[in-house]
Amino acid sequence: MIKTWDRVYTRAVIDLWNEVAVKDGYKELNEESFESLFQSNRYFDPENTFVLLESNQVKGFACGCTGDDLPLGDAAGYMTCIVLTQQYQTDEYYKLLLESIENRFRQLGKTQSDVLFFNPMMLPWYIPETPKHEHNNAPGVPIDSSLYEFLIREGYKERAREHAMYLNLSAYITPEQMKAKEKSAAxxxxxxxxxxxxxxxxxxxxxxxxGNPLWQKEIGESTEKGIPVVVAALHGKAVGFAGPVIRQDNGRGYFAGIGVHPDHEGHGLGSILFFKLCEAFKEIGTDYMSLYTGSTNPAIRIYERAGFHTVRQFSVMRRELSR
Structure with a gap:
């Protein structure tokens, strides 16, 4: 039996998550974090949140969300998660929950179902082989999960593959090659x-x-408030940035991105900004950095030169919804 959301299921869903989703690398939940991640999220829709019941016991949980103000939000619904207890991880039960989410998308006029990093319901996960170093969002479906295999069978198309990359900053040293590039730019x-x-x-x-609204807001506010930001400047005029330089409570280096003004590309500023960002994080006692990049993004070589390595891969997926 599929039921739409009711708070009475909260404890059972948390237990299910900690039994099953944690095995796929996701961070465990408690009542506070469940409330923050799901029920208090402004995009939470109880009509697009489902539990699978067997003998009144929760065996599955699924959640999707929509928002016309989200990127692609006029057309796309975002599938956040489908979690099933081990013995129920069959196509039959996955399909029951998936169809429930997709039908809600159709009711709201959406024409596609996406698993994408624009989803505002961000699922934190642990970086493998670390002391519970965590990243604050999964940009797609882990390719080593049973959900990924099911979605492929169900006709979801893999639109991109994101590499999750990690660097333990304790061993970070700026390479001589980058110092030479910085001298040349100077x-x-x-x-x-x-x-x-x-x-x-x-x-x-x-x-x-x-032209990135997120950067305009976050970097603009950071420079106004005195939060450190690395900038590339020509005679004092800003032509690029990396940051902000913020050490999160979990020890991770948070940053919104790196950008270089199009008129000033070709001078190696993107690489220099990134390595200077690593230095800045290390100087404030940041434990580690993690980021995503597409498998075809040339910047992956910059990250690898800095010592980053791929720790997981996530699939960005979509299915067009028939009426």
Missing amino acids: EQGYHVELYDPVMHHGVAEMLERL
Whole structure:
């Protein structure tokens, strides 16, 4: 029997998650984190959250979400998770829960179901072979999971594969090759350093040219509030950034991204910014960094030169929804 969400199932779903989802690497949940991740999320929809019951016992949990203000939100619904206890991990039960999510998407006028990093319900997971170092979001379905195999059989298309990469900062050293690249850029008038409002200007103009609303908000606010940001500047004018440089409570280095003004590409500034970001994190006592990159993204070589290595792979998936 499939039931839509009721808070009465909270404890049983948490127990199910900690029994099953944790085996796929996801972080365990308690009542506080479940509330924060699901029920208090502004995109939580109790009509798109389901439990599978057998003899009134919770055997499965599934959740999807929508929002017209989300990226692709006019057309896409986001599948957040489908979790089934071990003996129920069959196509029959996966399909019952998947169809429940997709039917809700159809009711809301959505034409596609996506498993994608734009999903605002972010599932934290542990980085393998670390002392519970964690990343705050899964950008797709783990390719080593039974859910991934089911979705492929069900006709979901893999649109991209994301590499989750990790660096333990205790062993980080900036390579000599990068120091030489920084010297070459300096000879052309470019300097990469922490933002200083006395020395640097033009951040807002640079962010506007990059055209990323998240960066405009987060990097703009960081430079205004004195939160460290690494900038590339030409004669004091900002032409690139990396950051912000924030050590999270779990020891991870949080940053929103790296960007270089299109008119100043070709000088190695993206690489220099990234390595300077690693240095900045190490200097404030950050334990580790983790990030995602597509398998075809040339930047993966930059990350590897810094000492990052791939720890997991996630599939970005989609299915067009028939009426």
